[in-house]
Amino acid sequence: MKFEDIKKFFFKKPKNALEGSEENTSERIPEAGEPAVIPDKLAEKCENCGQIILSDEMAENFGVCPKCGHYKKMPPRARIAMCAENFAELFAEEEGGNVLQFPGYDEKLAALREKTGEKEGVICGTGEIGGVSCALFAMDYRFVMGSMGHAVGEKITKTFEYATEKKLPVVGFVLSGGARMQEGIVSLMQMAKTSAAVAKHGEAGLLYIAVLTDPTTGGVSASFAFEADVIMAEKGALIGFAGPRVIEQTIRQKLPEGFQRAEFVQKKGFADIIVERKEMKEKLAALLKMHCAEVSA
Amino acid sequence: MNAYEIVLKSREKGRPTALKYIGKIVDGFIELHGDRRFADDRAVIGGIGYIGGRPVTVIGIEKGSDTNGKIEHNFGCAHPEGYRKAVRLMKQAEKFHRPVLCFVDTSGAYCGIGAEERGQSEAIASSIIEMIRLKTPTLSIIIGEGGSGGALGLSAADEVWITETSTYSVISPEGCASILWKDSAKVAEASECLKLTAEDLLRLGAVEKVVKENGFNDEFYERLGRDIAAFFAEKSEVPAESLVEARYARFRKF
Numbered sequence A: 001m002k003f004e005d006i007k008k009f010f011f012k013k014p015k016n017a018l019e020g021s022e023e024n025t026s027e028r029i030p031e032a033g034e035p036a037v038i039p040d041k042l043a044e045k046c047e048n049c050g051q052i053i054l055s056d057e058m059a060e061n062f063g064v065c066p067k068c069g070h071y072k073k074m075p076p077r078a079r080i081a082m083c084a085e086n087f088a089e090l091f092a093e094e095e096g097g098n099v100l101q102f103p104g105y106d107e108k109l110a111a112l113r114e115k116t117g118e119k120e121g122v123i124c125g126t127g128e129i130g131g132v133s134c135a136l137f138a139m140d141y142r143f144v145m146g147s148m149g150h151a152v153g154e155k156i157t158k159t160f161e162y163a164t165e166k167k168l169p170v171v172g173f174v175l176s177g178g179a180r181m182q183e184g185i186v187s188l189m190q191m192a193k194t195s196a197a198v199a200k201h202g203e204a205g206l207l208y209i210a211v212l213t214d215p216t217t218g219g220v221s222a223s224f225a226f227e228a229d230v231i232m233a234e235k236g237a238l239i240g241f242a243g244p245r246v247i248e249q250t251i252r253q254k255l256p257e258g259f260q261r262a263e264f265v266q267k268k269g270f271a272d273i274i275v276e277r278k279e280m281k282e283k284l285a286a287l288l289k290m291h292c293a294e295v296s297a
Numbered sequence B: 001m002n003a004y005e006i007v008l009k010s011r012e013k014g015r016p017t018a019l020k021y022i023g024k025i026v027d028g029f030i031e032l033h034g035d036r037r038f039a040d041d042r043a044v045i046g047g048i049g050y051i052g053g054r055p056v057t058v059i060g061i062e063k064g065s066d067t068n069g070k071i072e073h074n075f076g077c078a079h080p081e082g083y084r085k086a087v088r089l090m091k092q093a094e095k096f097h098r099p100v101l102c103f104v105d106t107s108g109a110y111c112g113i114g115a116e117e118r119g120q121s122e123a124i125a126s127s128i129i130e131m132i133r134l135k136t137p138t139l140s141i142i143i144g145e146g147g148s149g150g151a152l153g154l155s156a157a158d159e160v161w162i163t164e165t166s167t168y169s170v171i172s173p174e175g176c177a178s179i180l181w182k183d184s185a186k187v188a189e190a191s192e193c194l195k196l197t198a199e200d201l202l203r204l205g206a207v208e209k210v211v212k213e214n215g216f217n218d219e220f221y222e223r224l225g226r227d228i229a230a231f232f233a234e235k236s237e238v239p240a241e242s243l244v245e246a247r248y249a250r251f252r253k254f
């Protein structure tokens, strides 16, 4: 395991910006908590139990709190470093723009790019998991909670098209609060665009594993998240179409404990496997091997 | 009319709903019920009838016209079963080489406990991916509100048309104003910013045709019926594989 890599991506802080600042939380889907990171990088406070944890310990535990077992969100490069070897990024140059000239959106994008050091809300490329080559994408909670606008949809579509051409399986780490509303109808169209690319990849007889992480809701949940051959859900992840607050407002009652959590989703028949973070790589490798390795009886 | 006035118009009481269009445009309509899995979702109406002498599978999101109708059809907010019924009828249409026509009019897919338990996300995702690869001609017409994923589930078509005071948007202007500006009073501003009017959508390439409404008089339905018949006559000459490739390109451009 490359703890150093994972740690680096967990705590990568471009310039003078911190994760979880006010600005970052200002307009995303409100259900999900934002990690509270202590800037000295030596220790941090668990966003769930509030205990102070050494950052090294947290990183070695893949962002799972050793005291209470809470899953901290993983930045996409940390996620990829945890699961794959020899990652080579693709489509890094792709960036979105203010297609509708939506007020304030240019500034918002510029601030997010500055803050995260990333151009957009998904990282794509190729790598190996358990020795099996695959195409990968991982979505970024720091970028308006992984919301899908043109750039995110374009990169994911290109990843599927690339995988179809190169006959590679796709492993996607899904995280999204839904659509990028500042891109209006263009954002909605990404659901159709990505779905069509998933379909073509599937028609070529290729494997797609979606790993649904916290949160997977809205337009992304209603497109490529639920179009995979195998749907893994990370333990405890919130997965659903509408966010819990929207549902509570609609039906005017409190939702039961555990509603829309990975375990609930599996019980209702919509997720194949619940995975703990520490076993994710191994589970992915095993499934990839069953689909992609030569059979030697 | 400004964008907000169009938003209000698209939801106006007395506006023709999918059943009205079916009654006016489709001959000998036979409704087919149920998703064969769980229930018959009345928010989605489906069946077979003739348009221009050609059998067509017709699917519509129905809001209901009077109080009882609105309750029966759940105000046009479909549950997963509605999308699963639509997919069943689309696959049936493909088998019998019938074109598929969808009338879209919904504020969005239903948000509720049952809808989540029965996989609303999966139902819409399946509807999009099945429709976008369907080997038969498809046309969707937005006749009121085209609300987000719930509308897209029935709009992954060869062409999307819209009547002139209808809207198609990723989020309601109310939702946009409250999330982005924490101010539901900014609905008019959000309506403008979202570029959800027929004119904007045509410019952005999200729709191919804006249908003049003319107060929804008889001439409107006659003209629309003729245009639909002509569209299917033309598309029925195209090999299925070419249709599917053209549809891929249609959505790939965004």
Ligand SMILES: [Zn+2]
Binding pocket: A046, A047, A048, A049, A050, A051, A065, A066, A067, A068, A069, A070
């Ligand atoms: Zn903790």
